[in-house]
Amino acid sequence: MDEPAVLVQDLCVVRGSRTVLPGLTVAVPRGQVVGLLGPSGGGKSTLLRAIVGVQIIESGTVTVLGEPAGSAGLRSRVGYVTQSPSVFADLTVTQNLRYFASLVGASSASIAEAITAVDLTSHADTRVGELSGGQHSRASLAAALVGSPELLVLDEPTVGLDPVLRRDLWELFHRLADAGTTLLVSSHVMDEATRCDRLLLLREGVILADDTPDGLLRRTGAADAEQAFLTLIEAEPAA
Amino acid sequence: MKPRLTLATAGRVLRQVRADPRTIALLIVVPCVLIGLLAWVFSGTPVFDAIGAPLLGIFPFVVMFLVTSVATLRERTSGTLERLLTTPLGKADFLLGYALAFGALAIVQALVATGFAVWVCGLDPVGPTGLLVLVAVVDALLGTAFGLFVSAFARTEFQAVQFMPAFVLPQFLLCGLLVARDEMPTVLHWISNVLPLSYAVDAMTLVSTSADATGQVLGKVGIVLAFAIGALLLGSLTLRRRTA
Numbered sequence: 001m002d003e004p005a006v007l008v009q010d011l012c013v014v015r016g017s018r019t020v021l022p023g024l025t026v027a028v029p030r031g032q033v034v035g036l037l038g039p040s041g042g043g044k045s046t047l048l049r050a051i052v053g054v055q056i057i058e059s060g061t062v063t064v065l066g067e068p069a070g071s072a073g074l075r076s077r078v079g080y081v082t083q084s085p086s087v088f089a090d091l092t093v094t095q096n097l098r099y100f101a102s103l104v105g106a107s108s109a110s111i112a113e114a115i116t117a118v119d120l121t122s123h124a125d126t127r128v129g130e131l132s133g134g135q136h137s138r139a140s141l142a143a144a145l146v147g148s149p150e151l152l153v154l155d156e157p158t159v160g161l162d163p164v165l166r167r168d169l170w171e172l173f174h175r176l177a178d179a180g181t182t183l184l185v186s187s188h189v190m191d192e193a194t195r196c197d198r199l200l201l202l203r204e205g206v207i208l209a210d211d212t213p214d215g216l217l218r219r220t221g222a223a224d225a226e227q228a229f230l231t232l233i234e235a236e237p238a239a
Numbered sequence: 240m241k242p243r244l245t246l247a248t249a250g251r252v253l254r255q256v257r258a259d260p261r262t263i264a265l266l267i268v269v270p271c272v273l274i275g276l277l278a279w280v281f282s283g284t285p286v287f288d289a290i291g292a293p294l295l296g297i298f299p300f301v302v303m304f305l306v307t308s309v310a311t312l313r314e315r316t317s318g319t320l321e322r323l324l325t326t327p328l329g330k331a332d333f334l335l336g337y338a339l340a341f342g343a344l345a346i347v348q349a350l351v352a353t354g355f356a357v358w359v360c361g362l363d364p365v366g367p368t369g370l371l372v373l374v375a376v377v378d379a380l381l382g383t384a385f386g387l388f389v390s391a392f393a394r395t396e397f398q399a400v401q402f403m404p405a406f407v408l409p410q411f412l413l414c415g416l417l418v419a420r421d422e423m424p425t426v427l428h429w430i431s432n433v434l435p436l437s438y439a440v441d442a443m444t445l446v447s448t449s450a451d452a453t454g455q456v457l458g459k460v461g462i463v464l465a466f467a468i469g470a471l472l473l474g475s476l477t478l479r480r481r482t483a
């Protein structure tokens with residue numbers, strides 16, 4: 001199993017009149033929590049969309065778990081959480097998860113597990129539209145956890161959450177990774193960088209760094225991740 | 240296509256509708272109110288007997304068209320559609336799930352509206368009343384299928400609502416309700432021949448005016464169904480897994 005979970009080669013994506021990813025090559029190793037960080041508008045969501053196979057691409061290849069991104073065989077093996085929560089606001093948390101579980105053929109036990117994992121047990125029968133913003137995005141995350149996919153693609157899953165919840169979710173991510181799941185998590189909160197096994201720094205469609213948190217600090221001589229990123233970004237002025 | 244996923248989707252859509260009692264009330268009550276109003280306006284004249292049945296076919300078409308196109312547009316803008324298309328759910332499962340769910344609502348709506356028209360407003364079709372219900376249900380299905388198809392072209396709620404006058408009103412003008420289709424200028428008659436609502440209204444008119452036209456009515460119903468299936472097929476072609 002040395003083959004990476006995700007292999008992106010020379011990926012070029014044009015959105016509107018803008019070249020968002022101008023030939024990007026990157027690999028995501030299996031069984032790790034990989035953070036995708038970088039400035040707003042840098043192409044994080046676009047890259048994640050290409051990996052789950054919903055982005056029209058100009059050229060290049062995206063291979064996920066050994067198959068071309070978006071192919072039918074991958075659809076129950078990859079879980080995707082969009083940046084803005086995408087669950088049905090007029091259904092309860094449990095009703096939502098029951099539907100997503102039926103799509104991937106997951107057991108009803110996994111529904112309760114997913115609700116517990118995101119700490120929504122007390123709101124299991126609340127309509128999603130009546131949840132707070134953070135609860136709403138946790139419901140959206142839970143919908144991707146049912147069915148225990150091999151690859152989880154999470155677009156800013158911890159945005160708007162308090163420090164305790166963020167810590168709990170990162171612990172959950174690592175438990176999943178220890179059990180063999182690969183997680184690709186985008187974020188713009190730099191202090192979350194240190195919680196990742198590996199970091200990708202994406203700026204204007206270009207990977208500025210692909211390293212472990214420690215490696216990054218050593219290479220830049222910075223004291224923390226935020227400083228390391230600022231060093232890298234300032235070292236390579238935008239095109 | 241996977242029947243299990245189609246049914247799961249239909250169940251989910253119905254559960255969403257159930258969470259919104261006001262929409263259910265509107266779906267059921269509005270056609271009855273309109274029919275009642277019509278009967279009242281034309282009380283003491285033979286007009287209600289002439290246009291009551293055709294309108295019984297048109298209301299469910301319009302209502303289902305609107306409800307479906309808004310519902311699917313909501314899936315698109317809320318991101319749930321993007322997410323669903325990364326799951327094993329097929330495009331056909333998605334569309335048929337919606338068609339089944341709204342088809343079930345259409346049956347209830349048609350039963351209530353027809354019952355109201357016949358027993359409360361005194362609509363007295365020459366043909367069998369059961370056929371009125373059948374035609375009304377198929378018309379509602381047609382509305383759902385067109386709503387699914389058209390919502391692929393709408394980017395915003397404003398656009399989706401504008402498709403109502405753009406798609407439905409021309410069909411309403413040409414369907415033979417205002418002017419009999421064979422009395423229209425030739426070109427308009429031709430156009431009306433390729434519009435599904437014309438056949439829906441033909442079928443309703445046949446039921447209300449002749450006792451033994453069941454075969455003909457079923458023929459027209461078949462044409463309307465074919466249009467509905469065609470719209471669903473086009474809908475699955477315009478539903479894209481990958482977007483820009």
Ligand SMILES: Nc1ncnc2c1ncn2[C@@H]1O[C@H](COP(=O)(O)OP(=O)(O)OP(=O)(O)O)[C@@H](O)[C@H]1O
Nearest residue numbers: 015016020039040041042043044045046047188483
């Ligand atoms: N639907 C769209 N149509 C056209 N261009 C788009 C669309 N969505 C995003 N873009 C453009 O693609 C670029 C990258 O956007 P993307 O959403 O991938 O950034 P991001 O790194 O996820 O940013 P953020 O951290 O703010 O979420 C931006 O310049 C944006 O303007």
Ligand SMILES: [Mg+2]
Nearest residue numbers: 044045046083
């Ligand atoms: Mg983004």
